[in-house]
Amino acid sequence: VLSVSNRLDDVWSYSNPADESQYFLIENRLRRGRDASLPGEGVMIWRCDENGDNTHSGYLPGFDGMARYRRSYELSLEQADGLYELERAENSGQATDFWYRGNPATKRGLAFSDATEPCAKWKDGTDSGLMLSGFSEIGEVMTFHAGEIIAPYFNKHWDGETAFYY
Numbered sequence: 001v002l003s004v005s006n007r008l009d010d011v012w013s014y015s016n017p018a019d020e021s022q023y024f025l026i027e028n029r030l031r032r033g034r035d036a037s038l039p040g041e042g043v044m045i046w047r048c049d050e051n052g053d054n055t056h057s058g059y060l061p062g063f064d065g066m067a068r069y070r071r072s073y074e075l076s077l078e079q080a081d082g083l084y085e086l087e088r089a090e091n092s093g094q095a096t097d098f099w100y101r102g103n104p105a106t107k108r109g110l111a112f113s114d115a116t117e118p119c120a121k122w123k124d125g126t127d128s129g130l131m132l133s134g135f136s137e138i139g140e141v142m143t144f145h146a147g148e149i150i151a152p153y154f155n156k157h158w159d160g161e162t163a164f165y166y
Helices: 064-071
Strands: 003-004 010-015 023-027 044-049 074-077 142-146 153-158 161-166
Touching: 003 023, 044 142
Parallel strands: none
Antiparallel strands: 003 142, 010 023, 023 044, 044 074, 153 161
């Protein structure tokens, strides 16, 4: 189990061993001080690509489902709801973009890996091997599991389907 606090200097990183210009940053953000205007709270997973392009970024080939909206930005938020609304300019963020236990937006389970949506694959479609799950409730310090995805438990129903939360 890993933990991440709300401090500015407390950030986890996960790098692509084949291309160090690609990596993920994982932090905990709360609506306080400099973050008072954030649309939500919880863990944020940032996809970083130092060779990406924020001005003329095209869609990446080889991704299916909602992931077909993935773009090669320098910095993009892995939105927990998997809807890629930031990439499609549908909104400027919402509470369900954050990773936390009880997030009502995800029907597929609150986990982030190569097999989830959003997915942790690198921009060329190769597996990153990153697996995060078991996100805690929103707080000053949040915990999550890194490695094998833990078994789901029932939390609530959403849109008539059973939602699994990790």
